[in-house]
Amino acid sequence: MAKPRIFISSTFYDLRYIRAEIDQFIENLGYQAIRNEEGDIPYGKDEALEEYCYNEIQNIDILISIIGGRFGTESRSKDISISNMELKIALQEDKQVYIFVEKNVLAEYETYLINKGMDIKYKHVDDVRIYQFIEEIKSLPNNNNIKGFEVNSEILIYLKEQFAGLFQRFLQNQSRVKEISLINKLDATSKTLNQLVTFLSKENQESSEEINRILMINHPLVEEIKEHLKIDYQFYILELLDVETLLKARGYSGKHADRRFWNFESVRLNKKLKLSISKAIFDDDLKLKFIKRSDWKKTYVKFTEENEDDDDLPF
Numbered sequence: 001m002a003k004p005r006i007f008i009s010s011t012f013y014d015l016r017y018i019r020a021e022i023d024q025f026i027e028n029l030g031y032q033a034i035r036n037e038e039g040d041i042p043y044g045k046d047e048a049l050e051e052y053c054y055n056e057i058q059n060i061d062i063l064i065s066i067i068g069g070r071f072g073t074e075s076r077s078k079d080i081s082i083s084n085m086e087l088k089i090a091l092q093e094d095k096q097v098y099i100f101v102e103k104n105v106l107a108e109y110e111t112y113l114i115n116k117g118m119d120i121k122y123k124h125v126d127d128v129r130i131y132q133f134i135e136e137i138k139s140l141p142n143n144n145n146i147k148g149f150e151v152n153s154e155i156l157i158y159l160k161e162q163f164a165g166l167f168q169r170f171l172q173n174q175s176r177v178k179e180i181s182l183i184n185k186l187d188a189t190s191k192t193l194n195q196l197v198t199f200l201s202k203e204n205q206e207s208s209e210e211i212n213r214i215l216m217i218n219h220p221l222v223e224e225i226k227e228h229l230k231i232d233y234q235f236y237i238l239e240l241l242d243v244e245t246l247l248k249a250r251g252y253s254g255k256h257a258d259r260r261f262w263n264f265e266s267v268r269l270n271k272k273l274k275l276s277i278s279k280a281i282f283d284d285d286l287k288l289k290f291i292k293r294s295d296w297k298k299t300y301v302k303f304t305e306e307n308e309d310d311d312d313l314p315f
Contacts, residue, residue: 005060007034009086011072018066021152025159034060050075050082054089063090064159067101067134071127084133091140098162100155101134103148109134220296221281221288228275228303240286243277261302276302 006026008019019035026033034041034056041056050073057063065087072081080088090097101109104124112122112131122128137144149155216222217236225231225243229250237243240262244255252264252275261276278300281289 003030003032004062005032005034006062006064007057007060007086007090008064008066009083009090010066011068011070011081011083012037014068014070015066018152018155022064022066022155022159025156029163050085053082053086057086057089057095058093060090060095062096062098063087065090065097065099066155067099067105067130069102069105069125069130071125071130080129080133087137096166098159099137099144099146100149100158101146103150105130105134106146106148216288216290219288220291220293221277221301224301225275228301237288239288240282242288247275270307272306274302274304274306276304 008022008026010019012019016037019037023033023035023038036053041052063086065083067083072083074080075082075085078085087097087099102124108122108124109131112128113135120128122131125131134146137146147155147158149158216238217234219237221243222235222237225237225246235246237246240255243262244264247264247266250266251268252266252273256263256265257279260280261278264275264277266273266275281291281300283289
C-alpha cells in the first residue's frame with residue numbers, strides 16, 4: 001500500500017535528536033520518513049551527493065524543514081546551505097511544506113531586520129545567511145508559514161493537527177467527486193437537449209434525420225447488439241438494412257425470416273452463432289421503431305450458440 005513520503009530536512013549534528021523523534025512520530029502514523037542518515041536516499045556515482053537529496057524531493061509528498069542556529073554544510077551550487085536548498089526545491093516543486101524555526105533564532109531575527117546590512121555578530125546563529133534565508137522565505141507569496149518552537153513536542157503537536165487537517169480536507173474533496181460527476185452528467189444532458197432544440201428549430205429534412213440519429217444511438221437494440229457482439233464503439237440503426245450491413249461485416253450471413261424473427265447466422269471455431277431479431281420492432285417499411293427502455297422486452301433479441309454436427313467425420 002502506498003504511504004505518504006515525508007522528507008525531514010535540517011542540519012544534522014545540532015538537530016539530530018529532533019530528527020529522530022520526528023522520524024519515530026511519522027513511522028507511528030504509518031507514513032514513510034525520509035532521512036539522509038538512515039540510508040533512505042539512493043545515491044549514485046555520477047553526481048555530487050547533495051544532488052541526490054535534491055532529486056529525491058521530487059518523489060516526496062511533504063517536506064518538514066527545521067531551522068536552528070547552525071548554518072550547516074554549504075551547497076556546491078549556491079551561496080546557501082544544503083538544508084536551505086532542500087526547502088527551496090520543495091517550494092519550487094509545489095510540495096506541502098512545514099517550516100519550524102527555533103524560537104531564539106526567530107526572536108533574534110527581528111534584531112537582524114533592524115540592523116540589516118551592518119556588521120554585527122549575532123548570538124543565536126553562526127552565520128547571518130540563516131536570517132537572510134528566513135527573510136527570503138517570509139517574502140514568498142505562499143508556503144511561508146513559519147512556526148517557532150522551543151521543545152520537540154511543540155513540533156509534534158503541530159504536525160499532528162496539520163496532518164489531521166489534510167486528511168479532513170481529503171475527505172471533503174472525495175465527497176465533491178460525486179457532485180462533479182453529477183454536474184458533468186447534467187452538462188452532457190443539457191448539451192443533448194440543446195442539440196434537439198437546435199434541430200427542432202430547423203424545419204427541414206436534415207434536422208429530422210439528425211434528431212432520429214440522436215434518439216437511435218441509445219436505442220435498446222443497439223445496446224443488445226453491442227453486448228452480444230462485444231462492440232466497443234458507438235453506432236446507430238435506422239432500418240433493417242443497417243442491421244444486415246453491420247452483421248455482414250462481423251461475419252454473419254444474410255437474413256433468414258420466419259414468422260416472428262429475422263435470423264442471422266455465423267460459424268466460428270465449429271460453433272454456429274445465431275442472432276434473431278424480432279420483426280415487431282420494425283414498421284412495414286422495415287424502419288426501426290423508437291422504443292423506450294421501459295417498453296423494451298428481452299424476447300425482442302435472441303442470441304444462441306451451438307456446436308456444429310460432426311456427421312462428415314469418417315468414424
